[in-house]
Amino acid sequence: SFFFFLFENSASVPTEASQCVLLWFARDLLDSRGSMTIGKVLAMPFYLGRSKVLPSGIVYKFVIFLTVLVSLWSLSSFNSIDISSQNRSIKVSGRSVQIVLATASAEKIPATFEHNESLQLGRTQDVSNDLKRKHSPLQQQDLPTEHIHETQRSADGLTRSRPGEDDLPRRDGADRGQARRESSDNLFKQEKAIRFRGYKQMNARLLQELQHPQQLPLQFMLVTGERPHPCKTSLGSQIVLKSYKNKVDYCNLHSCKVWFILETWEEGFAGTWARYPVLLRLMRSNPSIEWFMWMDADAIFTDLNFSIPFQTYSSWGKNLIIPGYWQEVYGEIPDWVGLNAGIFLIRNCLWSYKFLHKWQLMGLPESREKVRNALNAELKSRPREWDPDDQSVLIYLLRKTKHETGDQVFLESGYILHGYWDFIVDKYEDFLSEGRRDQWPFVTHFCGCNFCGGDTISQRCHLGFDRAFHFANNQMLALVNLQHLNLNTSLLSPLSHST
Numbered sequence: 001s002f003f004f005f006l007f008e009n010s011a012s013v014p015t016e017a018s019q020c021v022l023l024w025f026a027r028d029l030l031d032s033r034g035s036m037t038i039g040k041v042l043a044m045p046f047y048l049g050r051s052k053v054l055p056s057g058i059v060y061k062f063v064i065f066l067t068v069l070v071s072l073w074s075l076s077s078f079n080s081i082d083i084s085s086q087n088r089s090i091k092v093s094g095r096s097v098q099i100v101l102a103t104a105s106a107e108k109i110p111a112t113f114e115h116n117e118s119l120q121l122g123r124t125q126d127v128s129n130d131l132k133r134k135h136s137p138l139q140q141q142d143l144p145t146e147h148i149h150e151t152q153r154s155a156d157g158l159t160r161s162r163p164g165e166d167d168l169p170r171r172d173g174a175d176r177g178q179a180r181r182e183s184s185d186n187l188f189k190q191e192k193a194i195r196f197r198g199y200k201q202m203n204a205r206l207l208q209e210l211q212h213p214q215q216l217p218l219q220f221m222l223v224t225g226e227r228p229h230p231c232k233t234s235l236g237s238q239i240v241l242k243s244y245k246n247k248v249d250y251c252n253l254h255s256c257k258v259w260f261i262l263e264t265w266e267e268g269f270a271g272t273w274a275r276y277p278v279l280l281r282l283m284r285s286n287p288s289i290e291w292f293m294w295m296d297a298d299a300i301f302t303d304l305n306f307s308i309p310f311q312t313y314s315s316w317g318k319n320l321i322i323p324g325y326w327q328e329v330y331g332e333i334p335d336w337v338g339l340n341a342g343i344f345l346i347r348n349c350l351w352s353y354k355f356l357h358k359w360q361l362m363g364l365p366e367s368r369e370k371v372r373n374a375l376n377a378e379l380k381s382r383p384r385e386w387d388p389d390d391q392s393v394l395i396y397l398l399r400k401t402k403h404e405t406g407d408q409v410f411l412e413s414g415y416i417l418h419g420y421w422d423f424i425v426d427k428y429e430d431f432l433s434e435g436r437r438d439q440w441p442f443v444t445h446f447c448g449c450n451f452c453g454g455d456t457i458s459q460r461c462h463l464g465f466d467r468a469f470h471f472a473n474n475q476m477l478a479l480v481n482l483q484h485l486n487l488n489t490s491l492l493s494p495l496s497h498s499t
Helices: 002-009 015-035 037-050 059-073 128-135 145-161 174-211 234-254 271-285 311-316 326-330 352-361 365-380 390-400 430-434 458-478
Strands: 081-085 088-093 222-225 256-261 291-295 299-303 320-323 345-346 408-411 444-445 483-484 492-494
Touching: 174 430, 222 271, 234 256, 234 299, 234 458, 256 271, 271 291, 271 352, 271 390, 299 458, 326 390, 345 352, 345 408, 352 390, 365 390, 430 458, 458 483
Parallel strands: 222 256, 222 291, 320 408
Antiparallel strands: 081 088, 291 345, 299 444, 320 345, 483 492
């Protein structure tokens, strides 16, 4: 009575308060089920319609419709209820609906009710079968077959197996009403138990699918990373993030997995030497993955459609694939940039493990002076004051163990596994206009730009990386019919038909 008085007499009640009152009243209605009188049910839309807080248009009609539906579900304690208003009439006996309801407006019957001559407002005819078929709380596509049949039998019991007035013992007054309420409660509990068992099995099946999803087999694992401390500039951090996104995009298209490192896994191996302890540990812990790929953080994929020919390499018996040129590595005058160790493919096998371990040992701090002298003697083009770098060490190993490793190593130059950025970033528009995708660089490598470790980033490196990233990102955006306005901006536009 207090809340009805509040709605009727106060014009300053906020909308939030009125909603809270509605929720409270609806909860009381659902919890009490048969304990509330029909007068309270009918008073709810009446007072809401007079309230100055809520509008009296569509909200009033909706509240009336909602109240009537809740009443049909909850008021199982009444023997018979008759509600008449203009062209709308309802007759309820226990839980069996005998006359089809219309909405608060008498415009038309909802689409879920088939309007025909046998369903006339004002006629008393049992339509529980129609309601059971059209408004069953359990959807057949969500439950196992046995629960569908069990639910169907339970629904039939609501109308066919329910004891009628003639079947109940001849009692008077409260005893007869109590028997009806007990019968209704028992059927309600049975229906609730059936629904719970069905949903429990459905949820168990969905949980099983989430825990054990059907995944495509991994073709390879892509390993990359950056130094453990923050980049010296915010622009460098953004470039590293874009590079990581590019690698994830490629793996999403080619069934690979990205492993990004930000730590030093073994003491004494930092910088470019930090990758080898990582690869050795990952190869041991993932024996089911046949191929691994190392890729520097300053390199990105620029042809996302290209698939690495792992099967071809396996059929050739190759275990280490490095971008490079045979003459510049094995020739009489080797060049320390005859290959690039920032990107390579390695097969997960015993030979590869032993070779990586030998490669790693030449980077130990205590042996650097000895290794430096050996590199300076073998590679004349290399700066003599530099500490041993992993790329020069690789060339040294390949030359000294040519007879042992020659059949296992392949220097890839058939496609651009390593494309030096300064020769490429100005040609992306030409690649698109010529229409020859075989000329696209698979990887564009920004070696020398030092995005994360440098105090400043040259404008040439910055703009070149943005162009390469947008060129690659356009290939992903095309999946949703978008593209960058041009390769020099991050702004987007709809994908044109000509493109």
